[in-house]
Every structure is written in C-alpha cells, then in structure tokens.
Amino acid sequence: MQEPIKHEGPGDHIMVIVAHPDDAEFMKAGSVAKWIGEGRKVSYLLCTSGDKGTSDPAMTPDKMGPVRQAEQRAACAVLGVEEVVFLGYPDGLLVNSLDLRRDISREIRRLKPSAVLTEDPTWRYIGQEYINHPDHRAAGDAALDAVFPSARDYHVYPDLIAEGLLPHKVPHVYLSAGPGDANVHIDISEVMDIKIKALHEHKSQMNGRTADDPEAGDFVRMLGKYMAGDSGMEYAEAFKYFKLD
Numbered sequence: 001m002q003e004p005i006k007h008e009g010p011g012d013h014i015m016v017i018v019a020h021p022d023d024a025e026f027m028k029a030g031s032v033a034k035w036i037g038e039g040r041k042v043s044y045l046l047c048t049s050g051d052k053g054t055s056d057p058a059m060t061p062d063k064m065g066p067v068r069q070a071e072q073r074a075a076c077a078v079l080g081v082e083e084v085v086f087l088g089y090p091d092g093l094l095v096n097s098l099d100l101r102r103d104i105s106r107e108i109r110r111l112k113p114s115a116v117l118t119e120d121p122t123w124r125y126i127g128q129e130y131i132n133h134p135d136h137r138a139a140g141d142a143a144l145d146a147v148f149p150s151a152r153d154y155h156v157y158p159d160l161i162a163e164g165l166l167p168h169k170v171p172h173v174y175l176s177a178g179p180g181d182a183n184v185h186i187d188i189s190e191v192m193d194i195k196i197k198a199l200h201e202h203k204s205q206m207n208g209r210t211a212d213d214p215e216a217g218d219f220v221r222m223l224g225k226y227m228a229g230d231s232g233m234e235y236a237e238a239f240k241y242f243k244l245d
Contacts, residue, residue: 004183004184004185004231005183005184005241007172007183007184007241007243008171008172008243009114009115009171009172009174009241009243010035010040010114010115010117010172010174011040011113011114011115011171011172012040012041012114013040013041013042013043013111013112013113013114013115014032014035014040014041014042014043014113014114014115014116014117015042015043015044015045015107015108015111015113015115015116015117015170016028016032016042016043016044016045016081016116016117016118017045017047017104017116017117017118017139017143018044018045018046018047018118018119018136018139019046019047019048019094019119019133019135019136019138019139020046020047020048020049020050020053020068020091020133020135021046021049021050021053021068021069021071021072021075021202021205022050022068022071022072022075022199022202022205023046023119023136023139024044024117025075025195025198025199025201025202026199026220026223027119027176027237028117028176028237029075029079029194029195029198029199030186030188030191030192030194030195030224030235030236030237031117031174031186031188031237031239032079032081032117033079033080033188033191033194033195033198034186034187034188034190034191036079036080036081037191041082042079042080042081042082043081043082043083043084043085043111043113044072044076044081044083044084044085045085045087045104045107046072046084046085046086046087047087047089047094047100047104047135047138047139047142048086048087048088048089048090048091048092048094048135049064049065049066049068049069049086049088049091050064050065050068050072050091051064051065051068051090051091052064052090052091052092053068053091053204053205054204061091064204065091067204068202068204069086071201071202071203071204071205072084072086072201072202074201075198075199075201075202076198077201078194078197078198078201079194079198083111085107087100087103087104091135092135093135094134094135094138094139095138096121096138096141096142096145097142100138100142101142101145101146101150102150102157102159102160104142104143104146104150104151105146105150105151105156105157105160106157106160106163106165108146108147108151108168108170109151109160109165109166109167109168110165112168113168113170114170114171114172115170115171115172115173115174116143116147116170116172116173116174117174117175117176117239118139118140118143118144118173118174118175118176119136119137119139119140119143119175119176120140120175120176120177120181120240121137121138121140121141121144122137123136123137123140123176123177123178123181124137126178140175144173147170147173147244148170148244151167151168151169151170152167152168152169152170153167154166154167169244170244171243171244172241172242172243172244173241173242173244174239174240174241174242175239175240175241175242176237176238176239177238177239177240178227178238179226179227179228179229179230179231179238180229181238181240182227182229182238182239182240183239183240183241184238184239184240184241185227185228185229185231185233185236185237185238185239186236186237186239187233187234187235187236188224188235188236188237189224189233189234189235189236192217192220192221192224192235193217195220195224196216196217196220196221199220200213200216221235224236224237
C-alpha cells in the first residue's frame with residue numbers, strides 16, 4: 001500500500017470522466033455522493049454510451065445506447081450530479097485518439113473543473129480473475145493526456161481557442177485504484193445506501209435486481225470493504241491522487 005497522504009482536493013467542481021454508464025457508480029459514486037452532500041458540484045463525461053453492453057443479439061447498439069444513457073441520467077439524479085455529457089464514441093472500440101483527447105479537452109475547458117476523477121490506465125488486471133476493460137484504460141489515458149497538457153496549454157488545439165475555450169489547469173486528479181495502490185481513501189460509509197441506489201438505476205446491467213432487493217448491495221458493500229484496505233474505514237473508495245503544480 002502506498003503511504004497515505006493529506007490531499008488538498010477536490011475543490012468545488014469535480015469532473016468524472018469514464019468510458020461507460022455504470023463505471024462511475026462502481027468505483028466513484030460514494031465519493032461523488034459525499035462531495036455533493038458537502039455542497040460541491042459534480043459533472044459527468046462519458047466517452048461512450050455503453051451501446052454494446054448486452055449479450056442479447058436482438059438488443060442492437062442503436063437500441064441499447066439510449067437505454068443506458070437514460071439509466072446513467074437516472075443514477076446521476078440519485079446522486080445529485082448536475083450535468084451529464086456523452087461523447088458518443090463506439091463502445092468496445094475506444095482508443096486514446098487525438099480526437100478523443102480534443103473532445104475531453106473541450107469539456108474540461110468549458111466546465112473548468114477543480115478536480116478530475118478517472119480510470120488508472122495502468123490498471124490492467126486484478127489477480128487471475130479480472131482483466132480490466134480496454135475502454136476503461138483508453139478513457140483514463142485520454143483523460144490524463146487532456147488534463148496535461150492539452151487542456152492546459154494554449155497552442156495545443158487552436159480550434160478550441162477559436163470556439164472561445166481558453167486553457168484551463170486542473171489542480172487535482174484522482175485515479176480509481178485498488179487498496180494496495182492508493183494514497184487516498186475517501187470514507188463512503190455514510191453514503192453507502194446512496195451509492196447502492198445509484199448503481200441499481202443501471203437496470204440493464206443488474207440482472208433484474210433493484211436497490212430494494214435485500215441482496216442488492218452485498219457486492220457493493222464487499223467492494224467498499226475491500227477498497228478500504230487497512231485504512232480503518234468501514235467502506236471506502238481508493239484513489240491515486242495527484243496535485244498538479
């Protein structure tokens with residue numbers, strides 16, 4: 001486990017950048033709920049609409065995309081997230097392209113967040129049971145490249161300047177991490193029920209379970225305990241935190 005640090009973030013406007021609907025609810029929604037409860041603003045940016053998130057051959061991507069967008073908006077309503085933006089890149093085929101980096105930089109410049117929460121692009125697998133989705137890694141890579149240097153530097157995207165979007169420096173960055181890689185833990189014990197309710201708005205992904213199901217929150221609580229590691233917290237979300245100068 002990395003040495004815990006006293007971090008200065010997240011400031012008053014947090015921007016969550018992920019690949020798919022429900023990515024944030026699994027790994028970040030407790031922190032989002034906690035920070036919104038403290039009066040901070042949170043915005044979501046999704047690189048895809050999760051349009052291939054089904055094993056049903058009859059549920060085509062053009063049908064699935066709107067379903068998952070609606071589920072994400074419902075989850076955000078539970079959390080109190082103010083704005084949700086979908087970039088519309090193809091699910092399952094996301095790469096850290098210059099176009100994706102530009103589109104993320106555009107939203108960073110427009111929204112001017114004090115902090116960005118995204119995926120750790122180096123997190124490829126956990127043990128012998130889980131391989132991280134390539135879209136997650138691509139989203140994290142593109143988000144980090146947008147934060148530094150693309151959103152910050154004046155001359156990187158002249159077309160964004162022409163749109164009236166001046167550079168913006170993000171001072172705080174959080175990458176979702178396992179407990180062994182984290183240097184910051186956010187205590188989500190008091191907002192665990194909100195996290196569970198938000199996650200179960202993604203009905204197409206929850207095998208028919210709702211937040212009212214007695215077993216619905218078992219996995220989420222187990223994950224929260226695992227992420228807490230030896231932090232002393234009952235439930236936590238774990239991050240690699242960076243303070244950018």
